[in-house]
Amino acid sequence: MKSFKLDAPKSLSQRVLLRLRQAIIDGEFALGAPISEEMVAQSFGVSRTPVREALNQLQGQGLVVIRPQVGSFVFTPSAADISALCSFRIIIEPRAAELAYHHDRAATIAAMEQAVADMKEALAGKDNVAYGRADSALHDAFFAHCNNHYLVESYQLVSGRVAALRTTLSSPIDVRTPASFDEHRRLLRWFERGDLPAFETLLTQHISNSAKTYARALKVE
Structure with a gap:
């Protein structure tokens, strides 16, 4: 198993949580x-207790599924999960972007x-992980600047799974x-121009396309 490096200073379980969460998002765990x-405990150089605590929290974030007497697993969405997830994004992302704009x-x-x-740099280097991180950063920006903690908390329910x-x-x-x-790039252009209706139309299309891509990749259509 790949060795993990922990950054300080945070509580041990929180450090394990953050590193394990990023490992799932980056595809180190399929x-x-x-x-x-x-x-995981051996790789981190910790006891199993903080690992168990981290996994319980990751289950709350939807990134891990814990099956009693069986084990812990990275989530795998169904067709219904993908549809519901992307429908949720279509509802809240345009509103967060509108608030962030103002x-x-x-x-x-x-x-x-x-x-x-x-994204451009990652595209040139064919770097999947870097591209995914940059993609997430663009969408996260709407919530980082929307000034509405209810929207932020709602987004946090799904942000890890989306990433x-x-x-x-x-x-x-x-x-x-490309x-x-x-x-x-077009989303950025519409946002800069303040054409929020065009921005929302494209964002909705973009998220809908993502849903189709996920479904095809998982063969759950």
Whole structure:
């Protein structure tokens, strides 16, 4: 198993949680893969207790499924899960973006510009993980600057799963074709111009396309 490096200072269980969460999002653990408490504890150099605590919290975030007497596994979405997840995003992301535009347009644009630049670099290097992280950063910017903690808390319910699906299912396709990158650049352009209706139309289409990509990759249509 790959060795993990922990950053300080945080509580031990929180450090394990953050590193394990990122490992799932970055695809170091495949969707549906088993997660051995013992192996993770050995890799981290900790007891099984903080690992168990971290896995329980990750189950609350929807990234892990714990089956009593069986073990812990990375989540695997069904067709219904994908549909519900993307429908949820279509509802809340445009609203968060609209609020971000009115609350802190400049900072939101700056974050989106950086994300697009990082996507371009990842595209050139065919780096799935870097592309997925940059993709997530662009969408996260709407919530980071929307100034509504209820929207932020709602988004946090699904953000980890969305990020993991990006890295493992859509990013390998995105780094081979300019389609996704072009859509993100157009989202930035509409946002900069303040054409929020056009922005919302494209964002809705973009999320719907993602749902189809996830379903095809998992063969759950």
